[in-house]
Amino acid sequence: MSCLRAVRGLALAGGFQSLALLSRRVSFSPRQVASDASFHSVSFSESDHPRVLITGGLGQLGVGLTKLLRKQFGKYNVILSDIRKPPAHVYQSGPFIYSDILDYKNLREIVVNNRISWLIHYSALLSADGEAKVSLARDVNITGLHNVLDVAVEHGLRLFIPSSIGAFGPMSPRNPTPDLCIQRPQTIYGVSKVHAELMGEYYHHRYGLDFRCLRYPGIISADCQPGGGTTDYAVQIFHDAVKTGSCVCNLRPDTRLPMMFIDDCLRATLEVLEAPAEALSMRTYNISAVSFTPEELVQEIRRHLPDLQVTYETDPVRQAIADSWPMVFDDSNAHSDWGWKHNYSLPELVQTMLNLTGSNSRMLQAN
Numbered sequence: 287m288s289c290l291r292a293v294r295g296l297a298l299a300g301g302f303q304s305l306a307l308l309s310r311r312v313s314f315s316p317r318q319v320a321s322d323a324s325f326h327s328v329s330f331s332e333s334d335h336p337r338v339l340i341t342g343g344l345g346q347l348g349v350g351l352t353k354l355l356r357k358q359f360g361k362y363n364v365i366l367s368d369i370r371k372p373p374a375h376v377y378q379s380g381p382f383i384y385s386d387i388l389d390y391k392n393l394r395e396i397v398v399n400n401r402i403s404w405l406i407h408y409s410a411l412l413s414a415d416g417e418a419k420v421s422l423a424r425d426v427n428i429t430g431l432h433n434v435l436d437v438a439v440e441h442g443l444r445l446f447i448p449s450s451i452g453a454f455g456p457m458s459p460r461n462p463t464p465d466l467c468i469q470r471p472q473t474i475y476g477v478s479k480v481h482a483e484l485m486g487e488y489y490h491h492r493y494g495l496d497f498r499c500l501r502y503p504g505i506i507s508a509d510c511q512p513g514g515g516t517t518d519y520a521v522q523i524f525h526d527a528v529k530t531g532s533c534v535c536n537l538r539p540d541t542r543l544p545m546m547f548i549d550d551c552l553r554a555t556l557e558v559l560e561a562p563a564e565a566l567s568m569r570t571y572n573i574s575a576v577s578f579t580p581e582e583l584v585q586e587i588r589r590h591l592p593d594l595q596v597t598y599e600t601d602p603v604r605q606a607i608a609d610s611w612p613m614v615f616d617d618s619n620a621h622s623d624w625g626w627k628h629n630y631s632l633p634e635l636v637q638t639m640l641n642l643t644g645s646n647s648r649m650l651q652a653n
């Protein structure tokens with residue numbers, strides 16, 4: 287009753303926009319919502335395209351993936367969700383809904399009311415952030431995962447959950463690291479990723495859930511800040527190199543880690559999501575692109591910015607995590623099962639990142 291009273295009050299006082307704030311509880315159906323142009327509606331073009339919900343979509347990867355999937359399936363068939371307020375350009379680019387993956391009922395309501403058929407679960411705390419906030423990481427990365435798994439099974443969704451190089455630990459072979467080997471990670475992040483892999487595969491075998499998972503390397507992108515991971519140095523260095531010509535690296539110069547340019551990562555995600563089920567001999571795959579040390583990255587950047595100054599100030603937490611992770615990924619199963627192949631080698635990655643961060647910073651200066 288109180289909710290309906292609130293709805294009535296808001297409708298009188300603040301118009302449909304305010305009602306949107308309640309939509310996650312009152313939940314209009316797409317047809318009803320679509321009838322009102324002033325409503326920031328989530329309506330779908332009736333088609334045989336998948337209807338996609340991306341959780342944690344405002345992170346380093348989610349905005350790019352949303353753009354790619356909207357291009358593939360249509361703007362109104364892909365809903366971006368998060369618990370943070372979207373920046374204007376994201377809010378105006380297509381459907382956005384608040385969704386806290388710890389709120390099972392709300393998640394289920396969004397899936398039902400928007401006839402979601404694919405769910406891409408990006409909400410997480412990353413490795414270094416997780417070590418600083420262990421109980422929050424356990425809630426988001428494990429309890430949140432359980433909610434997502436249950437909704438996916440209940441509504442027969444195709445579910446993509448990314449794992450990571452962080453799903454391996456010091457007892458895993460490091461060079462190269464195969465898909466199947468011992469996994470005893472020593473971070474809450476890594477433990478939650480192994481849990482996600484095993485739970486997703488269990489729900490696939492037990493309930494037929496169409497679960498798909500890729501172990502991403504450290505992802506490098508220009509237009510979104512990284513979210514508190516161990517590989518963040520390889521993103522920050524480009525912004526600092528372009529802006530100030532100097533940077534501080536928080537890993538030792540000889541720390542080798544698997545890395546990937548974001549365009550390769552997002553393409554791999556779409557490719558594995560669209561792969562026919564019969565092509566998948568596994569449900570969790572390593573994907574690989576490049577593997578480099580900070581020293582090698584700096585050398586490659588200096589081919590374009592010869593005066594780049596680098597100071598190494600090792601962060602003991604991140605260094606210990608990096609020293610327990612794979613150095614080189616073996617992705618031969620992804621290659622043979624669904625034709626995975628990366629496009630960006632280190633020179634192409636550095637050239638592209640410098641072009642993008644350079645143009646981004648010129649745009650910021652101009653504005």
Ligand SMILES: NC(=O)c1ccc[n+]([C@@H]2O[C@H](COP(=O)([O-])OP(=O)(O)OC[C@H]3O[C@@H](n4cnc5c(N)ncnc54)[C@H](O)[C@@H]3O)[C@@H](O)[C@H]2O)c1
Pocket residue numbers: 341342343344345346347348367368369370385386387388407408409410411412426430448449450451501502503504505506511512513514515517
């Ligand atoms: N970026 C990488 O290098 C990388 C590598 C391997 C795997 N991954 C995985 O890919 C996924 C996306 O990574 P990212 O780099 O975009 O992360 P990110 O930290 O940039 O974004 C995570 C998002 O989750 C959201 N979130 C946090 N708590 C939430 C909650 N309770 N409900 C809903 N959303 C919540 C945050 O607001 C944030 O926008 C994660 O699962 C991550 O483990 C990322």
Ligand SMILES: C[C@@H](O)[C@H](N)C(=O)O
Pocket residue numbers: 412413414450451452475502503504505514515516517518
């Ligand atoms: C590697 C990946 O999982 C993330 N960038 C992290 O460092 O935690």
